[in-house]
Amino acid sequence: MIERSKWLAVLAGAAGGAAAILAMETFSARAQYPLVAIPFATSIVLVMGSPTALPAQPRALIGGHLVSTAVGLVMVKLFGPGLWVTALAVGMAMIAMHATDTFHPPAGIDPLVVVVNSMPWSFLVVPVAAGAALLALFAFVWHNIVARGPNKDDIWPTRWW
Known part of the structure; x- marks a missing residue:
């Protein structure tokens, strides 16, 4: 049986995840950027639901998305879109x-999105860099200010860089 304080932390993380997804969907609609091309849904689940996990820390979150997207961009610019290019880019x-x-497992989708859609270099800046930073x-705000009571044991981040 899960104790009450743990459930409060789970609910706080879920509420934060829902709020972050709503913000991402709103941005997508306003920017007329297809939501499928914004690779942050699983990152939101990880960062909000498992805030102490190493892949959920800022270095992994931001760096993982930047590195993975850059790899995808280099691959698609060198070889064009294609099945083998997509597979190689992810690897x-x-x-x-x-x-x-x-290492941020949700960022593994970035090269796939980049290669399949033959994204431009600007994709690295918006939505990837801007989205990861946001x-x-x-x-940070959610875990340390909004949900501080239920998440008192889940300090985010546990390390910045």
């Missing part, structure tokens, strides 16, 4: 995230 992004100590800011 290379995994290696690059490990090599840079920015998600980190949202998570």
Whole structure:
């Protein structure tokens, strides 16, 4: 049986996740950017639902998305879109995230989105860099101000960089 304080933390994380998804959907609609091209839904679940996990920390969150997207962009610019390019880009992004100590599993979708949609270099800045930074800011505010009572044991981040 899960204790009451744990359930409060789970509910606070779920409420934060729902709020972050709503903000992402609103941005997508206003920017007329297809929601499917914004790779943050699983990052939101990780950062809001498991705030003490290493892949949920700012270095992994922001760095993982930047590194993975950059790998996808390099691959699509060099080889064009294609099945083998998509597969290779995802594999290379995994290696690059490990090599840079920015492993963030949800960012593994970034090279797929980039290659399949043949995204431009600007995709690295908006929505990826801006979105990852905004998600980190949202998570900081949510975990440390809004949901501080139920999440008193879940300090976010446990490490910045």
